[in-house]
Structure formats: structure tokens, C-alpha cells
Amino acid sequence: MAVAPSSLHPPEVIGHKAVAVAPSLLTRQRRRAALYFILPMMTVLTAVAGWPLARTIYFSFTNANLDNLGSQEWVGFANFVSLAQDPEWWRAVTNTVKFAAVSVSLETVLGLVVALTLNANLKGRGIVRTAVLIPWAVPTVVSAQMWNWMYNDLYGVVNAVFLKLGLIDHPYAWTASPSLALAAVIAVDVWKTTPFMTLLILAALQLLPQEIYEAAKLDGIPSPKVFYKVTLPLIRPALMVAIIFRSLDALRIFDLPYVLTGNSRQTASMAVYARQQLIDFQDVGYGSAASTFLFAVIAVFTIIYITAGRVKFDTGR
Amino acid sequence: MAVGSRLAVLFSAALAFVGVSSVLTARPAAAQGTVSVACGSVGAEFDLCKTGAEAWSKKTGNQVKVVSVPKDSNEQLALFQQLLSQKSGEIDVIRIDVVWPGLLAQHLVDLSKEVPKDVIAQHFPAIIEANTVGGKLVALPAFTDAGLLYYRKDLLEKYGRKPPTTWQDLTESAKIVQDGERKAGNDKMWGIVFQGRAYEGLTCNGLEWVDSFGGGTIVDGKGKVTINNPKAVAAIKLAGSWIKSIAPEGVLNYAEEEARGAFQSGNAVFMRNWPYAWALSQAPDSPTKGKVGVSALPKGGPDGKNTGTLGGWNWAVNKYSKNTKAAVDLAKYLTSPEEQKRAAIEVSFNPTIPALYKDKDILAKNPFIGDLLSTFTNAVARPSRVTGSKYNQVSSEFWNAVHEVLSGKSQAEESVAKLEKTLTRLSRNGKW
Numbered sequence: 001m002a003v004a005p006s007s008l009h010p011p012e013v014i015g016h017k018a019v020a021v022a023p024s025l026l027t028r029q030r031r032r033a034a035l036y037f038i039l040p041m042m043t044v045l046t047a048v049a050g051w052p053l054a055r056t057i058y059f060s061f062t063n064a065n066l067d068n069l070g071s072q073e074w075v076g077f078a079n080f081v082s083l084a085q086d087p088e089w090w091r092a093v094t095n096t097v098k099f100a101a102v103s104v105s106l107e108t109v110l111g112l113v114v115a116l117t118l119n120a121n122l123k124g125r126g127i128v129r130t131a132v133l134i135p136w137a138v139p140t141v142v143s144a145q146m147w148n149w150m151y152n153d154l155y156g157v158v159n160a161v162f163l164k165l166g167l168i169d170h171p172y173a174w175t176a177s178p179s180l181a182l183a184a185v186i187a188v189d190v191w192k193t194t195p196f197m198t199l200l201i202l203a204a205l206q207l208l209p210q211e212i213y214e215a216a217k218l219d220g221i222p223s224p225k226v227f228y229k230v231t232l233p234l235i236r237p238a239l240m241v242a243i244i245f246r247s248l249d250a251l252r253i254f255d256l257p258y259v260l261t262g263n264s265r266q267t268a269s270m271a272v273y274a275r276q277q278l279i280d281f282q283d284v285g286y287g288s289a290a291s292t293f294l295f296a297v298i299a300v301f302t303i304i305y306i307t308a309g310r311v312k313f314d315t316g317r
Numbered sequence: 318m319a320v321g322s323r324l325a326v327l328f329s330a331a332l333a334f335v336g337v338s339s340v341l342t343a344r345p346a347a348a349q350g351t352v353s354v355a356c357g358s359v360g361a362e363f364d365l366c367k368t369g370a371e372a373w374s375k376k377t378g379n380q381v382k383v384v385s386v387p388k389d390s391n392e393q394l395a396l397f398q399q400l401l402s403q404k405s406g407e408i409d410v411i412r413i414d415v416v417w418p419g420l421l422a423q424h425l426v427d428l429s430k431e432v433p434k435d436v437i438a439q440h441f442p443a444i445i446e447a448n449t450v451g452g453k454l455v456a457l458p459a460f461t462d463a464g465l466l467y468y469r470k471d472l473l474e475k476y477g478r479k480p481p482t483t484w485q486d487l488t489e490s491a492k493i494v495q496d497g498e499r500k501a502g503n504d505k506m507w508g509i510v511f512q513g514r515a516y517e518g519l520t521c522n523g524l525e526w527v528d529s530f531g532g533g534t535i536v537d538g539k540g541k542v543t544i545n546n547p548k549a550v551a552a553i554k555l556a557g558s559w560i561k562s563i564a565p566e567g568v569l570n571y572a573e574e575e576a577r578g579a580f581q582s583g584n585a586v587f588m589r590n591w592p593y594a595w596a597l598s599q600a601p602d603s604p605t606k607g608k609v610g611v612s613a614l615p616k617g618g619p620d621g622k623n624t625g626t627l628g629g630w631n632w633a634v635n636k637y638s639k640n641t642k643a644a645v646d647l648a649k650y651l652t653s654p655e656e657q658k659r660a661a662i663e664v665s666f667n668p669t670i671p672a673l674y675k676d677k678d679i680l681a682k683n684p685f686i687g688d689l690l691s692t693f694t695n696a697v698a699r700p701s702r703v704t705g706s707k708y709n710q711v712s713s714e715f716w717n718a719v720h721e722v723l724s725g726k727s728q729a730e731e732s733v734a735k736l737e738k739t740l741t742r743l744s745r746n747g748k749w
Contacts, residue, residue, distance in 0.1 A: 066402050067423065067706070153567030154505060154579050171505075173567035176513075178724045181570075261570060262389070264515040265717055266724075279395040281710050282420075 053295070059288035066282035079289035088265055089290065092273040095182060099257075099269065100250035103189045108243060110190065111197025116231075118198065119205045129202070136195035144259035147188045151175050151260075175260050181267045185257050189250070197242055204238030205231070244305050251298050270294045351380035352643045354410040354651075357393075357630065358385050359573055360593045361664040366412075366651070369659070373650045379643050389572060390414055390517050394709075397421065406637035409644040410651075413456050415447050415629045416517075416701035416708060422450035426634040429454035431645045439654065440669045447698070448631050455633055457652040458669035460660055462628030463696040464525050465689070467580060467588040467598065470610040472498065484529065484555055484615045487587060491563040494586045503584075508563025510576040511589040513723055518572055519716040520699065521626035522589060526552040528624045528697045530617030535715055536700040536740065540747045544715070545737035552617055554729040557722045569724050581605050589614065591628060595683060596665035611685045613692045627696035629669065661686060667693055704749055714739050 023031075060079055064072035083089050118129055135143065150157045151174040159171040174184040208231065216226045254271035261267045263276050274294060278287030356366035367383050374381040386393045397411055401424035413421060429437065432454075437445060440458050448456045466487075468480055472494050481487035491508025498506040512518030528534060532549030536542050560566060568576070573590060580588035581597065583604045588594070598609045613623040632648040634641060650656065654673060660666040661679045667686060673679060680687045701708040718736040721727045727735075741747070 066398060069402065152575070152578075153565050154584055155582070173565060173569065176567045176570035176724075178569075178726060262514055262516055263391070263713070264570075264720070276713070279398060280391060280713065282398065282706065 056288045056295075057292050059284050060292040062285045064284040064288070066279070066284050069284065072285065075285065079286045080293070082286065083289050083293065088268075089270075089273060091265060092268045092270050095257075095267060096251060096253065096269040096271075098182065099186055099189070099253060100247055103186045103193070104243060104246045104250055106186070106190045107194050107197045107246060108239070110194045111201050111242070112239075114194065114198045115201035115205055118202055132198055133195045135192050136199075138192075140192065140255040141259055143192055144188060144256050147184075147191075148175065148260055151184060178266050181261055181264065185260055185267050188260065189253070189256055192256075193246065193249075197246065200238060200242040200245075201235060204235040208234055240305075244302070247305070248298055248302060251301065252294060270297075350640070351382050352409045352638075352640055352647055353382040353384055353407065354647060355384045355386050355393075355397075355408045355412055357412055358388050360577070360597055362593065362666075365660055365664050365666075369651050369656050370647065373647050376650075377643070377646065379647075381647070384408055386412075388574065391709075394420070401635070401637070404637045406635055406639050409635050409638040409640055410647050411633050411635055412459065412630050413633050414517075415444070415461075415627060415631065416699050416712075418448050418450050418455050418631075419701055419705050419708065421633070422453060422455045424636050425453075425455040426636050426638075426641060426645065427453040427455070428457060428634065428645065428648070431634075432457065432649055436649065439672070440652075441671060441694070443694075444629065444631075444669050447627075447702070456631035457633075457648055458629060458631045459652050460629055460657065460666035461669050461693055461696075462591045462593075462630075462667065463625030463689075463693050464521060464589055464614055464628075465592060465595075465625065465685075465692070466612050466614050467590060467594060468610050468612070469494075469586050469605070469608055471608045472586055473610075480610060480612050481587075481615050483618055483621065484526070484552075485618060487615050488555065488559065488563065491559075491586050495563055498586075505584045507565045507579065507585045509559060509587040509589070510564060510568055510571060510579045510585045512572055512576055513560075513564075513568040513720070514570050514572050514575075515716055515720045516572065517712060517716070519719055520712045521628065523553065523556075523715060523719040524626050524697060524699060525589070525614055525624055526556050526617065528626075529614060529621050531621055532617075534697060534700055536703055536711065536744070538703060540703050540744060540749050542737050542740040542744060542747065544740065545733050548617070550729045550733055553719055553722050553733065555617075556719075557725070557729060560723050560725070569720065592665050592667050592686075595685065596663065611689070613689060623692065623695075625692050625696045627698045629667075704744070707743060707749060710743055711740060714743070 059072070061074060061076060062072035063075050063078075114132060118125060118132070122128065138146075153159065153171050153173040153176065156171075156174070158174060159168070162168045163171065172180060174180050212230055212234075213226065216230060221229075252271050253269045254275065257264075257267040257269050258272050258275075263272060263280070268276075270290065271294060274287050274290035276287075277283050277290055281287070354366070354370050356363050356370070363385060370381045370383055373379070386396060394414070394417060397408075397413070398420070400408060401421060404424075411425075413425075418425075429449075429452075437454065437457075441461070444458045444461060445454065448454060448458065466481075473480065473490065476490075476494050476497055478490040478493065481490055487509070495506050495508040511522050513522070524534065527544070527549045530548040530552040532546055532552055533543040535544045560568065565579070571579070573594075576585075576588055576590055577594050577597065579585045580590075580594075581603055595609070595611055597603065598605050600606065614625050616622055632651050634644045634648050638644045652669075654668075654670055657666075657668040657670055658673055658676060658679060661668050661673060661676075662682045665683045665686070668674065668679075674687055674690050699708070700711065704711045714736055718732045722729050722732050
């Protein structure tokens with residue numbers, strides 16, 4: 001999304017800056033029209049995103065209970081204080097950050113590799129491009145359950161294949177072993193979301209002007225250098241967008257660890273922790289505090305990324 | 318042109334990505350005049366419940382809608398809590414676990430006013446009491462459960478071992494048979510499987526180990542936290558020693574069905590499971606048909622005791638149901654002696670009506686039901702009544718403490734001491 005705005009600036013904005021008097025009739029009309037167009041979306045967003053968010057933040061300062069919502073009392077920052085003192089919460093935070101960092105890095109690198117391959121003029125490229133998208137199209141809960149069976153220590157296909165290939169000497173309990181569980185969750189996420197990265201990067205690659213490559217070819221520049229000096233800088237804006245999307249999504253990961261390993265503390269993410277408090281323990285106040293914290297983390301992350309990303313974006317041009 | 322369409326692809330991809338991850342909840346629409354019933358889905362219980370509900374529908378002329386629920390009991394509870402806290406009447410008849418009445422009572426119909434006294438008096442008084450909250454009878458018992466020990470008769474015989482009477486005994490036998498079978502070529506063979514996943518099932522397993530050693534019930538009847546004692550430590554320690562030695566590491570993520578999968582396919586000598594596993598292990602297509610024995614769980618040493626965690630499911634009626642009368646009638650039908658007998662014969666569920674333990678047809682098909690009557694009547698209850706609405710937290714702390722020991726992340730002593738501290742804080746010093 002950040003790719004488009006700079007080229008789509010309406011011309012009258014510049015005019016407005018130069019002339020400090022009241023805007024023209026046309027400008028005012030256009031602004032009003034814009035407002036009318038935005039209004040329905042703002043209304044919907046307020047209803048489906050703003051209201052629940054405000055309610056969650058409000059609940060996080062109360063002792064609300066799932067059983068009797070409506071009779072809660074204001075408790076100030078008490079929930080946040082207990083949250084900060086709970087080692088299990090910090091374990092969930094660590095798990096989530098580890099998960100996000102490792103999975104997004106792997107997906108970016110793999111997505112780039114696959115996109116570059118698909119961008120080449122291969123035979124049957126269309127079919128391959130569609131096929132690559134399949135893991136991403138399968139609903140997460142379905143693919144997670146599928147992987148759960150494949151990971152099974154006694155009859156899972158993963159162990160069978162690895163044993164045949166001689167990669168391991170005895171079957172592993174992929175989702176149960178404390179040292180492997182998080183890695184197993186990350187592996188499924190990489191399998192599932194690399195296609196998304198590929199798609200975004202491929203779209204960017206196909207927008208690149210061919211003349212630059214022809215010029216590089218004529219000058220006899222070696223292809224690794226072309227990649228680092230031409231391709232990578234040119235697709236960076238799109239890459240940034242993709243990484244932001246993925247990171248935000250990875251930070252609020254819920255379905256994969258929950259289906260693969262349940263509420264196990266070894267893999268519980270912030271969202272799994274919050275759900276357990278909210279639903280299993282019916283502690284809406286405390287669970288909302290955890291959710292609010294998660295929201296704050298994501299908000300801060302987004303602001304940093306967008307600010308940093310935009311600065312680079314401008315100087316890059 | 319091309320630029321535009323490419324950008325469009327990019328945008329729609331981004332949008333779809335956000336949309337796909339949103340949570341989907343199945344919302345069955347209940348029309349007037351129909352009764353929707355939430356059946357369980359472990360083993361054969363879904364089919365049993367469905368045929369029962371359909372028979373009732375045929376008999377009474379009411380429409381019935383069968384809703385299936387998640388396998389994991391924690392998830393079922395979460396689903397019901399969400400529906401009920403929204404005062405939703407979409408599911409009229411709900412099957413609840415024996416530890417849930419305290420959590421859900423305020424959303425359920427008081428059946429003592431709707432059901433004749435003599436119908437209620439047919440059942441075990443202890444189970445009726447477990448379903449009574451503040452004088453309100455919130456559910457009628459459908460079947461009762463207790464943890465049982467399943468063993469491979471043929472393999473124990475082959476190695477000259479008797480069915481174990483103590484856990485120590487079991488540990489030894491499991492090792493001998495497992496190693497022998499592996500040498501003979503079955504390298505997938507393990508000694509014992511149980512429910513070791515971090516969920517309610519591990520609380521049941523853990524409580525059995527602790528109680529069989531005489532280590533109490535985590536929290537006693539007066540609300541005092543009793544878990545930090547040498548017997549409880551010894552019990553959890555022994556279970557911890559099984560992992561990777563006689564139990565696969567994967568057991569740390571096993572629930573009932575995963576354990577049954579391993580045992581029934583012939584890859585384990587012993588299994589701890591509920592009675593439902595019996596009928597399935599004897600099914601015509603089961604590799605272990607005719608090779609399985611059942612007994613009470615072993616004692617924790619010579620001065621320990623046989624025990625099993627009390628489980629069991631009960632039919633409750635949603636207070637927000639638009640069709641209360643028909644719903645109560647369905648709950649009554651599903652818990653009737655006829656239905657309980659059918660369940661006992663077809664899927665080896667244990668009746669909650671004492672008279673049925675002498676029923677010839679049941680004993681002919683599933684003889685262990687009669688033999689183990691004392692196990693079911695002496696089963697140990699989870700501390701759900703005394704801890705009330707905090708039970709879920711108590712259970713979660715307990716299963717996590719046990720899971721840490723099983724996965725080798727901490728020692729039994731320190732884990733139990735930490736658990737005692739957490740529970741005492743949670744209980745506000747035993748007041749709950």
C-alpha cells in the first residue's frame with residue numbers, strides 16, 4: 001500500500017500550499033466528496049474494530065468476569081501490574097517474539113528465492129505460480145491439524161520420511177519435545193506463509209523496467225551485483241510492505257500453536273495466553289490487559305516500521 | 318494497464334490475507350420447534366448420541382438438530398461459556414463434564430423441578446450430588462467414568478508377567494516387554510501411553526498417580542492446598558522417569574485419542590484411558606481385538622490404593638433455550654435406563670444407575686463393567702467443588718506443574734513446592 005501514495009498526490013494540494021487564501025469552490029467540493037466516500041468505511045471500521053478495541057481497553061482496567069459482564073469494578077492498573085509480575089506472560093512474550101523473528105526472516109528469504117525463480121521465463125510458469133499458492137489457500141486450522149498428524153511420533157509421515165532418508169536415527173516427538181515444539185510451529189508457518197511473501201515480491205519484480213537489466217547486461221555487470229545493486233533496491237518498498245504485514249500477523253499468532261500444542265506453555269504465544277485468561281479462566285479483566293498489551297506492542301511496532309520505512313522510501317527515490 | 322492489474326493483485330492479496338485469519342465460529346441456527354443438542358466427539362460417542370437423539374425425535378415428533386463440539390474438553394467448555402455468557406439459546410441440550418456444574422450452574426435449568434423425584438433417585442447419589450449446585454440440580458448423569466489400566470494380555474503372558482498391582486510393578490513389566498518386543502523386531506513398541514498433553518486429561522492422570530500413592534487430592538475438602546507432600550512428589554517423580562524410557566516423548570502431546578491410537582495399533586503394552594476405549598479395542602477391525610485386558614489402575618506401592626479419577630458426562634438444559642419443555646424431555650430420554658443400557662453394550666460406557674451393573678446383557682458383552690463396580694464407586698473426585706469458579710486455574714496450574722516434570726524441565730520437588738505457593742495465593746489462603 002505504501003508503494004502508491006507518492007505518485008497519486010492530487011495536484012491541488014500543491015496549489016493549496018502556494019496560495020494561502022481560502023480554498024476554491026472546486027477544492028471544497030472535492031474534499032466534501034472525499035469525505036462522503038470515506039464515511040461509510042469509517043463507520044464500518046468504528047463498529048467492527050474501534051468499538052471492540054475500546055471495550056477491551058476499558059475492561060483491562062476492571063475486574064470483569066465472563067460470567068457476569070456488566071457488574072465489573074474499576075481497578076486501575078492492577079491487572080497490568082500482575083501481568084508484569086507473571087513469568088508465564090513473559091515466557092509467552094518471548095515465544096511470540098522468537099516466533100515472529102525467525103518465521104518472518106525465513107519466509108522473506110525463501111519467498112525472495114521462489115519469486116526470483118518464478119520470475120524467470122520458465123515453461124509452465126503459470127501452473128507453478130498457482131501451485132505455489134496452495135499452502136496459503138488452505139485454512140490455517142486445517143493445515144495445522146494436517147501437520148499435527150504428519151508430526152505424530154508413532155505414525156507420522158515426517159518421521160517415516162526422515163528415517164528413510166537417514167536424516168534422523170530414531171523417531172522424534174516433534175510437537176511434544178520441549179526443544180522441538182517451537183521449531184515445529186515455526187516450520188509450519190514458514191510452509192504456509194512463504195507463498196504470501198512470494199506473491200508480493202513477484203508482483204514487485206514484474207513491475208521492474210527491463211531496460212535497466214539490458215543496460216546492465218551491455219555493461220557486463222555480473223548477475224550477483226545486478227541483484228544487489230539493481231533488483232533489491234528497486235523491490236525494497238514492496239518488500240517492506242510484505243515484511244510489515246507478515247510481522248504484524250506473526251506477532252498476533254494464535255491458531256498454529258493452539259492447534260498444534262494446545263495451551264502448552266512451551267509454545268504459547270501472547271494471544272494464546274490472553275485467550276486462556278479470557279475464556280478458560282473467565283478473567284475478562286486480566287485477559288483484556290494481556291490483549292491490550294499485545295495491541296500496544298503491535299501498534300508501536302507498526303509506527304516504528306512505517307516511519308522508518310517511509311524515510312528510506314523517500315531517500316531511495 | 319499492466320501496472321494497474323499487478324497493483325490490484327498486490328492489494329487484494331494483502332486484503333485477503335487480513336480477512337482469512339479472522340476467527341470463524343460455526344453458528345447453528347435453531348428454528349422454532351426443533352431442539353439442538355451438543356454431542357461429544359471422542360471415540361464412538363458422537364454416533365451414540367446422534368442415534369439416541371434421532372430415536373427420541375421419532376418417538377416424540379420433535380425435530381432434533383445435532384451439533385458436534387471440539388474433542389478437547391477444555392475447548393468444549395470454552396465454547397459453551399462463550400455461548401452461555403451471551404445468553405444464547407442456540408444449543409438447547411448441553412453435555413457437561415462432571416467438573417463443570419460449578420462453572421455453568423447459573424446458565425442451566427434447575428432439573429429438580431422438571432424431573433420426577435423417582436427418576437432422579439435411580440442414579441448414584443454421589444453423581445447427583447456432584448451435579449447439584451446451591452440446591453439446584455443442573456444436569457442428569459449420562460455415564461460415569463474412571464481411569465482404567467488397559468494391558469496386552471498376550472504380551473504379558475508371553476513374557477510371564479502378571480497384570481501389575483503397583484506402579485513400580487508396571488514400570489518393570491513395561492520395560493521387560495518393551496525391550497523384548499523391540500529385540501523381536503517391533504521397534505515402535507513402547508511400555509505405556511497415557512494422556513500427557515498440557516490439558517485437563519493430564520490433571521486426571523496426575524491426580525491418579527498422586528492419589529494412588531496416598532498423596533491426597535491437590536486441594537482437600539476444606540480448601541487447604543495439600544499437594545506439597547513426599548508421597549505426591551514420589552508419584553510424580555515415578556511418572557517422570559517413564560518418559561523416553563518406557564513412554565514415548567510424544568506422550569507429552571497425547572490426549573485420549575492419540576493414546577488409544579498408539580495402543581490399539583499394537584504399539585504399547587499398557588495404556589491409561591477411560592472405559593470408552595474398551596469397546597473400540599474390541600471392534601472387528603481392531604488389531605488388538607481379543608488381546609486386551611482391563612483392570613483398576615495400580616497402587617502406588619504396597620501400602621498405596623487403587624484409584625481412578627472420577628469422570629463422566631451429564632446432560633444439562635440451557636436456561637436460555639426457547640424450547641425448554643422438549644429439551645428437558647430429551648435430556649431425560651438420553652439419561653434413561655434404556656439409553657444407558659444401550660451405551661453400556663454398544664460403546665462400553667458405564668451406567669450411572671446401580672441396577673444396570675447387574676444387567677445380564679451388559680455383563681455378557683462387557684464383563685469388566687461388573688468387575689470394576691468398586692473402582693467406579695470409589696473413584697477420586699477432582700477438587701472442583703471446593704475451588705468453585707477457580708477450578709480451571711487450579712487444574713491448569715497442576716497440569717503445567719506435572720508437565721514440567723514429565724518434560725524434564727524441572728524436578729518434582731521444586732515443581733510441587735512452586736505449585737503449592739501458586740495455589741495458596743490463588744485460594745487467598747484456603748478461602749477460595
